[in-house]
Amino acid sequence: MKAVHFGAGNIGRGFIGYLLSKSDYQVTFVDISDFLVDEINKHKEYTVITLSTSENKEKINGVDAIHLKDLENLEKAIIEADLITTSIGANNLGSTGKLLKGLLEKRMAVTDKKVDIIACENAIMATDMIKKAILEDASEELVKYLDAYVGFPNSAVDRIVPNVNIEKELPIDVAVEDFYEWDIEKGKVKVNGSVAGAEYVENLAPYLERKLFLLNGAHATTAYLGYLLGYNFIHEAIKDEYIRAVVVDFHKEAVKALSEKHKMDFNALTEYSHKLIGRFENPYLQDEVFRVGRDPIRKLSANDRLITPLKLCYELNLENGNIVTGIAAGLLFDAKDDDKAQEIQTAINTKGVKEAIVQVTGLSIDSPLVDLIAKKYEELKKLKK
Structure with missing residues (x-):
């Protein structure tokens, strides 16, 4: 073959x-x-x-x-x-x-x-x-x-x-x-x-969204918060008490949404999420925060790892605050060596954060989610190292 x-x-x-x-x-x-x-x-x-x-x-x-x-x-x-x-x-x-x-x-x-x-x-x-x-x-x-x-x-x-x-x-x-x-x-x-x-x-759809939300979305959140707080590697960032709490609760929000949408076993999803945290902790990978976070324009886009679970949680009237945190942290990912990150910073500086959110995420300007992300963005700015 x-x-x-x-x-x-x-x-x-x-x-x-x-x-x-x-x-x-x-x-x-x-x-x-x-x-x-x-x-x-x-x-x-x-x-x-x-x-x-x-x-x-x-x-x-x-x-x-x-x-x-x-x-x-x-x-x-x-x-x-x-x-x-x-x-x-x-x-x-x-x-x-x-x-x-x-x-x-x-x-x-x-x-x-x-x-x-x-x-x-x-x-x-x-x-x-x-x-x-x-x-x-x-x-x-x-x-x-x-x-x-x-x-x-x-x-x-x-x-x-x-x-x-x-x-x-x-x-x-x-x-x-x-x-x-x-x-x-x-x-x-x-x-x-x-x-x-x-x-x-x-039926592949549940597996696709499970992976996109719980691995890719939580991984990106770890990277963006890790960058914000000055960590170089994912295994270092996930040990930070604040970052770990956000990522664990991100998983809880996404698990609830996946369970409701696809009728997936809640306990099996929770066990899968625990395994993922263990993978993030693997020090042998030496996985750089920059590698996982790079190209935030793609990772914050309408059908990707952060906006998709956010919209699903919102549609199902579920908690979504930790997913919002991951998105807001992505907007603060201003790595000088990442052209896409710099495009977002230019949009924020020239149009304001709300217009930049709309441009990057595809959300409507009148969506309550834009206000939530913008508010969290301002909060997280104070944590930047």
């Missing part, structure tokens, strides 16, 4: 490529980075280093890579692929979908072998995004081909892959935490129904 994975970054190598290789797929990475492509092709292998109380090293062998602009070899790889996956960031799914549209038209002309396309991103129903881009202005022939021969299962992915400074044999070796979860929509799979380590589920 052959897999083509778009995105040779840490998640691509340390999570998706890792699991696919362990499932005996021949993995070809596609990336825009000359360095990554050259290094993968030079060594044909890399090491995944699992960081826990002791290091565990696993070799991933037989991999290769194609540059995104090498259309000749990319076309050949897509035609031969049994599985196409991505970890490129949700913002890049549209352009990748347009690229895949042309490549799938080439594939359609030469083979009727089935293939699945799975977007592995921190976004709700990310595969649907790439499918939408592929279908835009598609011919009737292509639409029929896709329906018959191409599966588009959505997925939820969960693994922390930090930029930790550890000794590596090769520059493409990657360090990961010892936990991972990959949930895939079972009913939409055409051919790739037995990836080792993946869980195939009938």
Whole structure:
């Protein structure tokens, strides 16, 4: 079985490529980075280093890579692929979908072998995004081909892959935490129904929101409050009494909302949230507050990890004050090396905090939530170190 994975970054190598290789797929990475492509092709292998109380090293062998602009070899790889996956960031799914549209038209002309396309991103129903881009202005022939021969299962992915400074044999070796979860929509799979380590589920939506709210939302809140109070690492920030209390109560608010919306088991959600706090505490990851908090424009956007649980709590008339705190802290994330953080600061300075909230979050100016976030923003400003 052959897999083509778009995105040779840490998640691509340390999570998706890792699991696919362990499932005996021949993995070809596609990336825009000359360095990554050259290094993968030079060594044909890399090491995944699992960081826990002791290091565990696993070799991933037989991999290769194609540059995104090498259309000749990319076309050949897509035609031969049994599985196409991505970890490129949700913002890049549209352009990748347009690229895949042309490549799938080439594939359609030469083979009727089935293939699945799975977007592995921190976004709700990310595969649907790439499918939408592929279908835009598609011919009737292509639409029929896709329906018959191409599966588009959505997925939820969960693994922390930090930029930790550890000794590596090769520059493409990657360090990961010892936990991972990959949930895939079972009913939409055409051919790739037995990836080792993946869980195939009938209803993916609860898993997507559980992960987005309880991991991504709480992780970002830890980072933004940690930055505000002068911490460098997540494991340091989560030990702060104030930050820990906010994150624990963030989880309580989100767990209540998830339980009501999806009829998920409240105790199971609570147990999952406790495990997440333990993952945040892992000192071996050396996970930087900056890494987790970077690009706050995306993380504070309308359908992402903080605004989505806030709106759900508000709609269900549930407590949401700690989620509001995470959002307000994100507005105070003014890291000089983050262009997106600086865009938010410029908006606040030129338009005022309420207009900036509307611009970034997509909330209506007359929403009571805007007033709550703005009030908390002013409170948190006094804590900034």
